Amino acid sequence: MLEYLPPLNDHNLPYPDTIHPIVVHFVIAMILFAVLCDCIGYFTHNVRLYEVSWWNLFLATISIFIAIIFGQIEAGLAEPYSAVESTLNLHTILGWSLSGIIAAITAWRYVLRSRDPKTLPLPFLGVGVLLTGLVLFQVYLGDMLVWVYGMHTVPVVEAVREGVLQ
Template structure:
């Protein structure tokens, strides 16, 4: 009965035309990396105007990552994950949820720093930004592996799984 209320799944095993998670998450990746870049350049060039650019990128990245995680959860649940892909999908999921909390905490810290003095940043914040960049790059690697190595939500892999080939 409940199945009649849900839209049918397409060739990608999704109820909508194509994956949405990668679209949203690319905005998050760009905003986080650009924020860290602006902080670094602003710190070393003493151009405090770049801190404002960084702040707004972090602010919108914090909102966007929760949208990305929501669609990631939906699409992970609908993915026809096979044993070889499960550990990567699980690690990608755990790191995605962790990054949403980490980015929110860094943004909150940045907000406090901005209230105290919007024209300066401590070196510790720059170091945390570099660590965040490493985590984001690792998460990108895992996401790329899920698509380009394991083929989750790609038509040939979905068809192969439905036919029992994989």
């Protein structure tokens, strides 16, 4: 069965480059922009920003699951060495947790929007700030995986293949 799979390239991937970071950057931008629009809309009483925020949150909820699927595939193909495992595991657990958290926040926002699309309670903004903190921590972990541990970079892939990193 393995002969039907495409060969892995220099990045240890069956396709030209990583897809997870591309998709996840959309999620990050949409979440941060949604929270920003909510805060600006709340303090300026510009209710049109609530609609912008809602759609960004809705699309981020869908996109995070796509990002997780590619993240799981690429993490599995990375052949992580021992130094990277704890960071990768924390990044994975937080990613799955964020998918549930974002889905729950989106559901809460849907209920709020259904009741009155022109108001937003202050506790929702507080949750948005907490969500921003979680997203930024997740970004930090992802940056460590690439820029510190070199996951899917050619030199690290070669070192793992040669047995230098274990």
